[in-house]
Amino acid sequence: MKLLHAIQTHAESYPQTDAFRSQGQSLTYQELWEQSDRAAAAIQKRISGEKKSPILVYGHMEPCMIVSFLGSVKAGHPYIPVDLSIPSERIAKIIESSGAELLINAAGLPIDTDSQQIQTVLAEELLENEGGSVSQDQWVKEHETFYIIYTSGSTGNPKGVQISAANLQSFTDWICADFPVNGGKTFLNQAPFSFDLSVMDLYPCLQSGGTLHCVTKDAVNKPKILFEELKKSGLNVWTSTPSFVQMCLMDPGFSQDLLPDADTFMFCGEVILRIW
Template identity: 60%
Template sequence: MKLLRTIQDQALTNPDASAFVSEDHVLTYRELWEKSDQLAYELHERKLVKGSPILVYGHMETEMMISFLGCVKAGHPYIPVDTSIPTERIVKIIASSQAELLINNSGKAVDLGEVALPILEKADFPSVLQQGTSLSAEHWVQEDDNFYIIYTSGSTGNPKGVQITANNLQSFVDWMVKDFPLTSGQRFLNQAPFSFDLSVMDLYPSLATGGTLSAITKEMIARPKVLFEELKKLDIQVWTSTPSFVQVCLMDPSFNHELLPNVEVFLFCGEILPSETARELLTRFPKATVFNTYGPTEATVAVTEIEVTHAVLDEYTALPVGKSKGDSRIIIVDEDRNEVPEGEHGEIIIAGPSVSKGYLGEPALTEKAFFMYDGVPAYKTGDAGYLKNGQLFYKGRLDFQIKLHGYRMELEEIEHQLAKSSYVKHAVIVPKEDQNGKAEYLIAAIVPEAHSFEKEYQLSSAIKKDLSDVLPAYMIPRKFVYMEELAITPNGKIDRKQLKEEVTV
C-alpha cells in the first residue's frame, strides 16, 4: 500500500524524527516502524481469521500508533476504542465486529463484563524482532481490504461499524497532501480521540509528510491552564479540531499568536464552522489560514474544502463548506433521488473513491445508505444542503429538521441566527417533545456574552428582538436557558443529548 510505503520511507530517511509525542513520551519514525513490525509478526503468529478486525483500546498512548500500523501490516483492520467509551458499548462493538483480539494500550485493566476475549497488553508487546521474522508487504492490508473500522451511533441504539478500506484512506490522504498547505516536517495537533474519525485528518497526513503528531489528552483539556501550557510547549503548526473545541479555547484572550506563534493552518470538520469563529481566528492569528471542510465518517473524514478568508467572510453570512475534492462528486437530490437544479435544497449525496463499502455485518443498513452512482460508489448522507457556483452549502441534518405547529424548520438555522446576536456567545436549540416525540416548543440553551441586564428575562427579550428581525415568530424559542458553558462530548462536539436532558427537566 502506498501510504505504508510512504511511512516506511520516512523511517528510512528520517529515522530519528519524532512521529508522535504524547505527554512526555516521544515515538520516532524508526521506533514506530520497527515496533509495528514486531507487533505485526506477533499478530500473524496468533493465526487469527484472515482480515478479521482487532480492537485497539487506549487514549493517546504512543502504543496506539504502533498498534494501528501493526494491525494493518499483519493484514487486519483495527477498530480504535477510546478509554472514554463505556463497557456496554465496547461489548456491542465486539459482538458486531466478531473481533478475536483486543490490544490494551491503556495500562489499566479493561472491563469487558462477561465477554471472554483474548487481550494483548502493551507490556507484553514483543521487544525484539528476530532476524528474518518480519512480515513481507504481501501480508499488508491492500486496496479494497479494510484498513480501519470506526463505530458510529446507530438509530437503533446499536453502534454501526463504518468500513474504511486502504483505497478509501489513500484517496483522502492524497487529497490532503495535494490540496492543503501541508509541508514536510510540520507539527500537527492531535485533539480528537482516535475513535473519532476527525483524528484521521491529522494522523495520516502527518505521517505521510514526515510530520510530528502532538497529542493533547482529555486530562489536559479538562484543565485549561495545563492545556495552554502544553499547547505553548508543543508549538503547533497544523491545528485540527472541531469548531466547538476551538471556541472553548477562544474564550481565553491568551489564545492568540503569542501562544502559538508558528501556527500556519487551522483545519475544521465535524460541525458547522460559525463565521464569527473564523473571523476571530483570522484576527488573533493573522499569519494563519483557516479551512472549513465537510464529510461524514462514511466518506472518509472529509470531501470538501474552502479557505475561509476575510473576503469569504464578507461575502457569506453562513459559510459554505467548499468544493468537492477532485476525484469525487457532490450531488443534491430530492426525496425520489432525482438530481435537483443548482440552488435548490435537497439531500447531499457523495460519490467517489473515498466512499466506504458499507457497515460491517449490516447488509440491510448498507443497502439503505450506499449505492452506485454512474458506476461510482455513493453514499446517502442524510444531510441537507445545496450547491451554488460549485460551492456546497450545508443546511444541517435532515433529522434535525422538525415540524412545529405545522411548520417545518431546521434547528441549525435558528442556531445560526442566534449566534449573530451581540448578546450570544454560543447557542443550541433543543425541541421540547411530548410523550409521543412530537415537538411542543423550542428551548434555547445559551452561553451569553457580557451584558448589562439585571434580570434574565430582560436578556431574553433583547435576544428575541434580534431574532424577530430575521426569523418568523414560529421559529423563535419559547424558553431560554442560560449556562456558563455548553456540554461537549469526548470527541469535541456539542453534547446535544446531555443538553437536552439538562434543559428539558
C-alpha cells in the first residue's frame, strides 16, 4: 500500500523527524515504524487463523494509538478507534456488532467491556516483542477493510462504516495532490480518532512526511490552555470543523501572531457558513 510504503520511506530517510506529538510526548518516524512492526508481530501471535477480525484501539490521542493502528493493518486486521469518551455500554455493542477478538488499551486506563468474546492487552505489552515484524504480504490492501468508524446510528445503535485501503489511499492522494500540504509540514489534529474528521489530517500528514500535533479534549475545553498549545505547535496546516475555528475566532488572541507559520486551512464535517 502506497501510504504504508511512504511512512516506511520517511522512517528510513528522516528517522528522527517527529511523526506525532501529543500531551508532551512525541514519536519519530523510525519509532513509529519499528514499534508498529513489533505490534503487528504480537497481534498475529494473539489472533491466529485466517479470520481477519477487527481490532479495537482504546484511548485518546496517545502515541500508542497510532502505533496500534499501523500495527493492526500490518498484521492484516482493520482497526476500530474507540475514544475514552465512549461509554462502556456502547463499547460492548461495538464489540458484539464487529466481531472483534482483540482490544488494545492504548490509554492504560481500566475498561470494563463486559464481554467474554474479546481479549484485552495493553499497548505497551505488544511492544515488548523485540525485533518482531511481519511480511508485507500480510498488510491490509486494496479492497480489504483498513478501518471501521462507528456512528451513533439512526436507531441509537452503533453502526460501523467500513473504509477499504483503496478508499483511504484515494482520499489521501487527493488531499496531498490538491492542497499545499506536502514538504514535512505540521498538521493540527483536534478531533478524536473515533471521528472521521481526524482522517483528514492523520493520513495526509503521515503520507507527506509531516508532523501531527494533537490538541486533546481537555485543552479544547480550556481556551487558555488551547491557545498556549497552539502557540508552541509550529502549525502549518489547520484541520477542523468550521464551528471549532469559529469558536477560536471569537477570541482576539487568535491571530497571525499566535500561528505565524499557518498557511493552509481545511474544513469538513459541517456546512461552511461565513466564519471570517
